[in-house]
Amino acid sequence: MNRYETLIEMALEARKLAYAPYSKFKVGAALLAKNTMIYKGCNVENASYPATNCAERTAIFSAVSEGQKEFVAIAIVGGKDGVGELEFCAPCGICRQVMREFCKPDKFEIILAKSTTDYKVYKLEELLPMSFGPENLA
Numbered sequence: 704m705n706r707y708e709t710l711i712e713m714a715l716e717a718r719k720l721a722y723a724p725y726s727k728f729k730v731g732a733a734l735l736a737k738n739t740m741i742y743k744g745c746n747v748e749n750a751s752y753p754a755t756n757c758a759e760r761t762a763i764f765s766a767v768s769e770g771q772k773e774f775v776a777i778a779i780v781g782g783k784d785g786v787g788e789l790e791f792c793a794p795c796g797i798c799r800q801v802m803r804e805f806c807k808p809d810k811f812e813i814i815l816a817k818s819t820t821d822y823k824v825y826k827l828e829e830l831l832p833m834s835f836g837p838e839n840l841a
């Protein structure tokens with residue numbers, strides 16, 4: 704099993720805990736930190752819709768709250784609950800910007816997966832070109 708497959712499996716596990724009673728769209732993420740730790744996250748919806756947190760941010764905030772701030776890759780899986788096949792679930796704009804805070808745009812890998820064998824890998828800079836980040840405020 705390559706490192707992408709391990710991360711995808713963990714994202715699939717995380718998705719099982721998604722709390723998505725409103726959209727029924729369940730997302731799981733697994734974030735690989737530089738120190739080899741993996742942090743999982745799922746989407747957590749709210750009756751006040753804007754209070755919803757995406758799976759990616761759940762994973763990133765969990766890692767940062769545990770003292771990790773350097774990341775290598777994130778795997779993301781998502782799709783409507785009860786629908787057999789998953790879709791490639793691209794991170795929303797807010798999550799891309801949160802990744803930008805902690806991840807190197809030319810290095811950080813974003814793995815969009817339907818399964819452990821069907822996935823696409825992008826660099827953050829491909830999904831968030833010409834971005835604004837911490838260096839702009841240094």
Ligand code: THU
Pocket residue numbers: 723726728729730745746747748755756757758759779781792793794795798
């Ligand atoms: N969602 C994520 O968790 N990550 C994404 O990359 C896209 C969208 C969630 C937010 C919300 O709970 C549901 O999917 C529908 O937007």
